[in-house]
Amino acid sequence: MKRTLVVGVDGSPESRAAAEWAAREAVRRDLHVHLIHAWLWQPLALPVVQDRDAEARRAQEILQETEAELLHRHPQLSLSTDVVADLPVPALLRAAKDAQMLVLGTRGHGALAGFLLGSSGQQLIAAAECPVVSIRARHGMAGPGADEGEVVVGQQGGVEESADVLRFAFETAAARTAPLRAVRAWSLPPVYGYSPGSLWIADQVGGLEPFEKAALEQALEPWRTKYPEVDVVTHVELGSAGHVLLSAASDAGLLVVGRQIRESALGARIGSVAHAVLHHSACPVAVVPHH
Template identity: 40%
Template structure:
């Protein structure tokens, strides 16, 4: 059975932009799209008939119906389904995400303002989801996925923007690379693989030689990790970016003109706290393109 692309909805501009992006991704992957709206009302039989819950229940149905109508008109080739889930939002999204190929959420850049997809709910979902989560901002459009035309104007007819991924070859990154190469292949887009390294302490007189040696070792290590993936995806153009510096800063610079940025999140043994890691945390706040956070061991 095909896993769907799942998108969380709350009726905001951010979640509607996420739904559009999710529909396009479902088309690229040949997968169904599932719309999910969650709210904590009516979670028990005694509560389900309370009259004060009818208004929020009505608005929840309206959000789903409106999104269904909009997506059916814009993306008639996508098979759509919709579910209203009576559970706390983060719990519902995590559960729906676990059954998906990927989960798509609207992002308000986690500015601290409240909202269904902002703050603790989005962070908890990203931190605990077992499948990749993609965060999409409200201003993302179809044209933003493509490079500008010859006159510099936004266009949906030009090639896709590149995909960027940050890796650390010293840690397991198979899930990350699989997602990145597949994403680049589906878009016929180039893939930039970023590996940021730091120079260990050495006496100042030896710094220049040590820097050359560490860079060469980093390039060899990354090349060895990417070798099997280049063979599996021979049509994907791969650029290896091995630079000294902080990983988050290198990713922010590499992703300035990207169509998708992919970073990893190490899976924790228990679903406690909201740890996403410093790199994922930084790019979620500052990168303008959609960001995919891929859990890995």
């Protein structure tokens, strides 16, 4: 059975864009696309006319229309569809449990305000066991140049901590024959804010920036070896990770960030870096869970 890429479809322009983006990615990676429309009959406690049969037919039509559009543009695509009688979040989490990735459409407010990430999108990104890709309507354009631009990946922590994130980024860059920009943002320890002399001492032993560059190179080494065809550029910068990544990915085809899996009394969390780039990135964003 082919590896699967799951897409949530609801008939909106954003979900159709997500389906189109997923189709292109699936063809490149030889993946199967599974379109999911979650529809649960819930009579409203309001004085409005509801037609259950008509709504059920519309649910099927949404999938059929999306399927026809995708197969028209990608006749070689392996594709299946399913209407699931459940709410969107649990339905998509179940469907994506063993998937290679989950793709979601996200509404946007424009270049300045960025994404409008709804509560369902946040829940899915925070809880999914696979990478989740967030797509705006304009990111789903078909044809030449649709996915042009380098793949930008944010690297944090050590070799093991960033392995899943880098694996996804290198796989994507290799499939697209695109260059990869690996970004590591760093900040000064609090003590340096009050002790300029400590900075001078650190510089004498190599400095903090060389340390960060070495850490990035160490994390990249196994993936450079595995994917020698991928042209890699490194970028190490002092500053907030969110701001550094957004600046580096201004002309990117895809931005890849990690989400550390943590147990919390408040439930699953996206993380501050992923939250920032999801709301303000100019390109599609992939959030990869890791331990």
